[in-house]
Amino acid sequence: MNMAEWLATSAHLRPDAPALLTGTRVDADYLTFARRAAAVGAHLAKRYGVAPGDRVALFMTNCTAYFECLYGIWWIGAAAVPINAKLHGREAAWICGNSGAKLLFICDDTADHWAEAEVPSLATFSVDGGDYRRARDGEGAAAPLARDTDDLAWLFYTSGTTGRPKGVMLSHGNLLSMSMCYFADVDQPSPQDAALYAAPISHGAGLYNFPNVRVGARHVVPESGGFDADEVLALGKQLRNVSMFAAPTMVRRLVDAAKKRRENGDGIKTIVYGGGPMYLADIRDAMATMGQRFVQIYGQGESPMTITALSREWHGRVTDPRYLERLASVGTAQSVMSVRITDSDGNPLPAGETGEIEAKGTAVMLGYWNNPDASAAALKDGWLRTGDVGRLDADGFLTLSDRSKDVIISGGTNIYPREVEEALLTHADVREVSAIGVPDPDWGEIVVACMVLEDGAEADDQKFDAHCLASIARFKRPKRYVYLPSLPKNNYGKVLKTALREMMAKT
Ligand code: AMP
Numbered sequence: 001m002n003m004a005e006w007l008a009t010s011a012h013l014r015p016d017a018p019a020l021l022t023g024t025r026v027d028a029d030y031l032t033f034a035r036r037a038a039a040v041g042a043h044l045a046k047r048y049g050v051a052p053g054d055r056v057a058l059f060m061t062n063c064t065a066y067f068e069c070l071y072g073i074w075w076i077g078a079a080a081v082p083i084n085a086k087l088h089g090r091e092a093a094w095i096c097g098n099s100g101a102k103l104l105f106i107c108d109d110t111a112d113h114w115a116e117a118e119v120p121s122l123a124t125f126s127v128d129g130g131d132y133r134r135a136r137d138g139e140g141a142a143a144p145l146a147r148d149t150d151d152l153a154w155l156f157y158t159s160g161t162t163g164r165p166k167g168v169m170l171s172h173g174n175l176l177s178m179s180m181c182y183f184a185d186v187d188q189p190s191p192q193d194a195a196l197y198a199a200p201i202s203h204g205a206g207l208y209n210f211p212n213v214r215v216g217a218r219h220v221v222p223e224s225g226g227f228d229a230d231e232v233l234a235l236g237k238q239l240r241n242v243s244m245f246a247a248p249t250m251v252r253r254l255v256d257a258a259k260k261r262r263e264n265g266d267g268i269k270t271i272v273y274g275g276g277p278m279y280l281a282d283i284r285d286a287m288a289t290m291g292q293r294f295v296q297i298y299g300q301g302e303s304p305m306t307i308t309a310l311s312r313e314w315h316g317r318v319t320d321p322r323y324l325e326r327l328a329s330v331g332t333a334q335s336v337m338s339v340r341i342t343d344s345d346g347n348p349l350p351a352g353e354t355g356e357i358e359a360k361g362t363a364v365m366l367g368y369w370n371n372p373d374a375s376a377a378a379l380k381d382g383w384l385r386t387g388d389v390g391r392l393d394a395d396g397f398l399t400l401s402d403r404s405k406d407v408i409i410s411g412g413t414n415i416y417p418r419e420v421e422e423a424l425l426t427h428a429d430v431r432e433v434s435a436i437g438v439p440d441p442d443w444g445e446i447v448v449a450c451m452v453l454e455d456g457a458e459a460d461d462q463k464f465d466a467h468c469l470a471s472i473a474r475f476k477r478p479k480r481y482v483y484l485p486s487l488p489k490n491n492y493g494k495v496l497k498t499a500l501r502e503m504m505a506k507t
Contacts, residue, residue, distance in 0.1 A: 001146070001147065001149065001172060001176065002074060002077070002144045002145060002146060002147035002151075002172055003074055003153060003172050003175050003176065003179075003210060004037065004071050004074035004075050004144035005143070005144055006210060006213050006214045007030075007033065007034050007037060007071050007144075007213050008034055008143055008144055009214075010030045010034070010213055010214065010215075010216040011030045011031050011033065011034030011035075013216065014030050014191065014216040015029065015030055015031035016029050016030070016031070017029060017030050017191060017216045017218075018218050019032070019033040019216075019218065019219060020033055020064035020067060020068075020218075020219050020221075021064070021194070021218055021219065021220045021221070021239075022063070022064055022220075022221050022222075022223060023220070023221075023222060023223040023235065024235070024238050024239065027064045028064070028068075030216055033067070033068065033071070034071075035140070036068045036072070036136040036137070037067075037068055037071030037072045037074075037075050037140070038072070038075050038139075038140025038141055038142070038144075039072070039135060039136050039137065039138040039139060039140040040068055040069060040071075040072025040073075040075075040135055040136050040140070041071075041072040041073065041074075041075035041076040041078075041140055041141070042076070042138060042139060042140035042141065043072075043135035043136075043138060043140075044056065044072060044073065044076060044078070044103065045076050047135075048102060048103045048123055048125075049102070050073075050076060050078050050102050050103060051076075051077075051078070052076065052077030052078060052145060053077065053078065053079070053151070053152070054078045054079070054102045055078065055079050055080075055081050055099045055100055055101045055102065055152075055155060056069075056073045056078050056079070056080060056081065056101060056102060056103050056104075056105070057080075057081040057082075057083055057092075057095065057096050057099065057101035057103070057104045057105070058070070058080060058081065058082050058083060058104070058105045058202065059083045059085060059087075059092045059104055059105065059106050059110045059113075059114060060085060060105055060106060060107045060109070060110060060127065060202075061085045061107060061109040061110065061225050061226075062085075062197050062200065062201050062221045062222075062225045062226065063107060063127065063221055063225065064219070064221050065107075065127040065132070065136075066127075066201045066206070066221075067201075067209060067219060068127075068136055069105050069127065070082075070206075070209075072136075072140075074144060074147075074153060075140065075141065075144045075145065076141070076144075076145055077144075077145035077147055077151070079151075079152040079153055079154065079155055080153065080154055080155070081095065081096070081099045081101050081155045081156075081157075081167075082154070082156060082201070082202035082203075082206065083095050083096075083157070083202060084200060084202050084203070084491055085109065085110055085200065085202065086491040087113075087491075088113065088116070088117075089113040089114045089115065089116040089117030090116070090117045091165075092104075092110075092113070092114065092117060093114075093117040093119045093122075094164070094165075095157050095165065095167075096119065096122055097119075098157075098164075098167060098369070098370070099155050099157075099167055099369060101122065102123070103122070103123045103124070103125060104122055104123070104124045104125070105124075105125050105126075105127060106124050106125070106126050106127075107126060107127050107128050108126070108128040109225075111126065147172050148172070148173075149171060149172055149173030149176065150171045150172075150173060150366065151171055151172055152169055152170070152171060152366070153170055153171055153172045153174075153175055154170040154174075154175060154207070154304075155167050155168070155169055155170070155369055156168045156170065156202075156203075156301050156304075158301050158302075166368040166369070166371055166374050167368055167369030167370070167371070168301045168302050168365050168368060168369075169365055169366040169367055169368065169369050170304060170365055170366070171366055173362060174304070174362065174363055174364070174365060174366070175207065175210060175304075176210075177306065177336045177361070177362040177363040178207060178210070178304050178305055178306045178363050179210040179211045179214065180335065180336065181305075181306050181309075181334040181335050181336055181337075181363065182208065182210075182211040182305075183211055184334070184335040185309040185311065185334045185335055186272055186295050186297060186309055186311075186334075187211075187243060187269075187270045187272065187295060187312075189211050189212050189214075189215045189217050189243065190215060190217065190241070191215050191216045191217055192217070192240075192241050193212065193215070193217040193218065193241045193242075193243055193269065194217065194218040194219075194220050194235075194239040194240070194241055194242045194243070195208065195209065195212040195217055195218065195219050195220065195242075195243055195244070196220045196222065196232065196235060196239075196242050196243070196244040197219065197220065197221050197222070197244075198222055198226065198227040198228075198232055198244055198246065198250065199227065199244075199245050199246060199247060199250065199492070200491070200492070201221075203492060204245060204274075204275065204299070204304055204305045205244075205245040207304050207305060208245055208272070208305065212243075218239070220235065220239060220242075222235060227246075227250050227253070229250075229253045229254045229256070229257035229258075230257055230261070232244070232254060232257075232268075233254070233257060233258060233261065233263055233265065233268075235267075236265055236266060236267030236268040237266055237267045238267070239267065240267045241267070241269045242267055242268045242269060242270075243268075243269050243270040243271075243272070244268070244270070244271055244272070245271075245272045245273070245274075245305075246271050246272070246273050247273070247274075247275045247276055247492055247493040247494070248273055248274075248275070248276050248277065248278040248279075248282065248493075249276070249489065249493035250273075250493060251271065251273050251278070251282070251283075251286055251294075252282055252286075254271075254286075254290070255282075255285060255286045255289045255290060258289050258290055259289055264289065264290050264291055265289075265290040265291065265293060268290070268293055269293065270293055270294075270295060270312070271290075271293050271294050271295070272294075272295045272296075272297055273294060273295075273296055273297075274296055274297040274298055274299065274305070274330075275492060275493075275494065276492075276493065276494045276495070277400065277418055277421070278296060279421060279422050279425045280324065280327060280328045280422055281422070281425045281426045282425065283296075283315075283327060284327070287315065292312065292315055292316045294312070294315050295309065295310065295311060295312050295315070296309065296310040296315075296330055296331060297309045297310075297330075297331075297334075298330035298331070298398070298400065299363075300386060300388075301365075302364065302365045302378065302384055302386075303337070303359050303361070303363045303364045303365065303384055303386075304363065306334050306336070306337060306361075306363035307330075307333070307334065307337055307339060307357075307359045307363075307386070307398075308330045308331045308332055308333055308334060308337070308339060308398050309330075309331045309332070309334050310326070310327070310329060310330055310331030310332075311331065314326050314327070314331065315327065325393075325397075325399075326397060328399060328422070329393075329397040329398055329399045329400075330390075330398050330399070330400050331397060331398065332395075332396045332397055332398070333359075333361075333396060333398075334361075334363070336361045336362045336363055337359055337360065337361035337363060338359070338360045338361055339357065339358070339359050339392065339396075339398055340357075340358050340360075340383070340392070341353060341354070341355040341356065341357060341358070341390065341391060341392055342355050342356050342358055343355050343356075344356075346380065351391075351392050351393055351394045352391060352392075352393065352394070353391060354389060354390065354391045354401060354414075355389065355390075355391075356385060356386065356387070356388070356389060356404060357386045357388045357389065357390045357398065357400070358383040358384060358385055358386065359383070359384045359386060360382050360383045360384065364379070364382070364384045365384075367379060387403055387404050387405070388400055388401075388402070388403055388404065389401040389402050389403070389404050389407060389416070400418070401416035401418055401419075402416050402417055402418050403497075406436070406437075406497050407437075408435070408436070408437030408445050408446075408447055409437065409444055409445055410437070410440075410443045410444060410445050410446055410447060410475070411443050411444065411475065412444070413475065415437075415447055415475070415476050417434070417435035417436065417437075417447070417497075418435075419472055419476060420433075420435040420447055420449065420468070420472065420476055420477070420478060421433050421434065421435050421449075423467070423468050423471045423472045424449060424451070424464060424467065424468065424478075426467075426471070427463075427464065427467045428454070428457075429453050429454050429457035429458070429463075430451060430452075430453060430454070430457075430464075431452045431453055431454045432451070432452040432486075432487055432495075433449055433450065433451045433452070434449075434450045434487055434495045434497060434500055435447055435448070435449050435450070435478065436448055436450065436497050436500050436501050436504065437501075438480070438501065438504045438505070439505075440479075443479075446478075446479040446480065447476065447477070447478045447479055447480075448478060448479070448480045448481075448482060448504055449464070449478035449480070449481050449482070450482050450484055450487060450500050450504075451464075451481055451482065451483050451484065452483075452484055452485065452486055452487060453483060459481070459483045461481045464478075464481055465477055465478075482504070482507075487500070488500060488503075
């Protein structure tokens with residue numbers, strides 16, 4: 001099936017229901033949303049010759065037209081190539097070239113970046129221009145083109161800390177599996193819900209539109225176009241029943257803002273967090289401030305949002321004897337997935353042992369676009385090698401240690417930076433911390449803690465050393481503390497350990 005069929009159905013069943021909103025302003029109801037998507041699709045085919053299976057790229061910041069374009073692309077059986085709007089024009093151009101995109105959607109916010117790339121050969125179509133508004137008010141096919149579950153729907157380029165990004169091929173079937181898992185394992189959306197897009201639509205947050213389209217919920221792009229904690233808290237109260245995806249750094253900022261305003265996130269139904277480590281100290285603080293509105297997911301572009309989930313129920317099971325252990329985990333396999341741990345030779349390991357996390361199931365990508373070597377390295381007998389290290393317990397709860405490349409080997413022993421980070425974060429003076437391995441002639445590598453302190457806190461190595469010794473083994477504690485005003489992060493808020501390692505190598 002074609003994922004756009006869900007939009008067609010909602011337009012039939014709930015034509016007048018508000019569908020697309022900017023802040024509290026309704027831009028389109030479901031009938032209008034579907035008509036616009038059909039008309040945009042027809043325009044792509046007629047004016048730009050886009051055919052089923054063709055790729056159409058989007059280099060746009062968050063706006064409601066993003067969804068019209070996505071569904072327009074799918075309506076005619078083409079595939080979307082969402083590009084992170086913060087990339088340099090030349091990086092975007094590389095993705096367009098690699099994917100063989102026939103057309104690029106841009107907007108006023110990205111037009112200048114794109115101009116710097118100087119790619120006159122690729123046609124562009126701005127959603128902020130009069131042509132776009134005329135096109136979306138035109139005519140289109142009554143129903144989306146039928147697709148097979150293995151047909152390409154979403155070609156997403158990984159951020160790639162080394163080398164060129166790789167195009168992750170996600171089919172309509174993959175997106176369907178991800179969406180069914182959302183219903184079963186993450187949240188139960190209702191027509192009264194408002195899905196808020198404070199994180200980039202080009203990434204996982206955008207993929208969460210599907211279950212919300214299915215039930216005919218509202219899709220809300222904040223007026224700011226991005227994440228502003230005060231704006232999110234205000235929208236919660238105005239819109240009610242808000243659900244959103246938030247990276248852990250966004251959760252922290254939301255909690256800080258809620259504390260300052262003496263609020264508890266009233267009107268926010270669900271915050272789905274993931275995409276990076278959520279420390280135990282932070283989620284406990286978040287629940288103490290905002291109550292139990294949280295669900296955690298663990299996934300990656302190659303199995304989007306869908307490997308494991310820690311449900312709302314488990315966040316609230318405070319009387320469970322293993323509650324804190326559960327809360328520090330990323331939960332259990334989502335409904336369509338199997339998860340296992342393997343050793344360095346790829347052999348499955350028993351419960352309790354630490355190794356590489358592998359995942360298999362219908363959410364796993366078809367492979368990398370035009371890259372058989374990378375596909376063969378990532379997929380073995382259908383098992384996706386995640387590059388993450390972790391362990392499963394006997395009940396199937398997965399605890400993540402780190403990315404395999406971030407593990408620190410000091411004196412021949414593996415040290416998982418996350419353990420060190422968890423320990424330091426329980427100190428009231430520590431705002432953020434990232435532990436990395438730095439080459440050392442005696443130890444191979446030593447643990448260096450890169451710290452951001454709370455305002456007014458004193459940088460005192462001994463104090464933090466004593467704090468570490470109270471909760472982790474002596475050999476794991478940092479041999480060096482570095483105090484920084486902020487940690488380097490990528491556009492999705494993930495700490496760039498590679499950048500920290502480079503920074504430390506120079507000092
Ligand atoms: P991306 O493909 O950019 O979405 O990044 C995926 C990576 O983010 C995973 O392989 C993990 O290393 C990390 N990640 C995703 N979800 C979580 C989570 N809940 N906890 C810790 N790390 C996570």
